[in-house]
Amino acid sequence: MTEATYKNILVDQDGAIGIVTLNRPKVLNALSHELMDELVAALEIFDRDDKIRVIILTGSERAFAAGADIGEMSDETTISIMQKDRFATWAKVAKIKKPIIAAVSGYALGGGCELMMSCDIIIASESAQIGQPEINIGVIPGAGGTQRLTRVVGKHKAMEMILTGRPMNAQEAFHYGLVVKVVPVELYLDEAKSLAREIAKKSPVALKMAKEAVLKTFDTSISEGLEFERKNFYMLFSSEDQKEGMKAFLEKRQPTFSGR
Ligand code: CAA
DSSP states (O other): OOGGGOSSEEEEEETTEEEEEEOOGGGTTOBOHHHHHHHHHHHHHHHHOTTOOEEEEEOOSSEEEOOBOHHHHTTOOHHHHHHHOTHHHHGGGGGOOSOEEEEEOSEEETHHHHHHHTSSEEEEETTOEEEOGGGGGTOOOOSSIIIIIHHHHOHHHHHHHHHHOOOEEHHHHHHTTSOSEEEOGGGHHHHHHHHHHHHHTSOHHHHHHHHHHHHHGGGSOHHHHHHHHHHHHHHGGGSHHHHHHHHHHHTTSOOOOOOO
């Protein structure tokens, strides 16, 4: 799959920032199989590209994504949906090693909320509506919602959201630590870019190790996590970026990180 063949996403580059925009406006960016295949392909290309240091994932002002494509799913049976195992593709988003910032406006519902939570930092516009409404269509979140949402907002808020299907607004999402900043609609992408530019100046090797260590927290004990972090810390001492970063500090100048 190449950029020229994408039908459901737009791909752009702004310096060291790779930007993927979900683009199925007629169905509020419903996450079809084809869209998810394209998204994963684009993210993996950015992940391999040395010129890209941070990725932004965004949608439109009206919708980040209103969920998995219900039209595609409605006639599935247990066997057919298991055989296709489409959520195995979704899981690849969480395997991307570079930082991904989600710039979210409008609806981030169901799979849209789950996709957003697979990213590393979330910036929201004031219009964001974030939730897991699957209960309203007779199912439950299937791409991480029961696990990732609960770990961020806690058991009781996650239960309320998942059992009622009611979304939270941007301020509530900020209050619960799901999004790091809420800005007026016209600014959410600029805000994400400015954050991405700040992060892009850091050592790519250290960014990768830092992301890996933070994510480790979700599937290990504190003692194993601390050991993992320490090993990553020690490992960075064989990078040129560690030498450059510390030398620059001592020489009272800005570092230039090469990613080696
Ligand atoms: N799948 C397919 N099509 C969708 C969609 C989805 N998830 N969400 C919206 N659309 C389509 C609508 O069918 C509609 O298409 P038509 O114009 O052809 O009728 C178009 O997008 C615009 O939607 P609405 O007319 O409904 O717009 P609205 O402003 O009145 O309502 C909304 C917006 C509240 C988001 C509403 O569209 C909605 O409730 N969407 C479904 C949300 C949902 O249930 N998401 C979870 C999906 S299941 C899932 O994601 C499983 C998982 O864990 C991965």
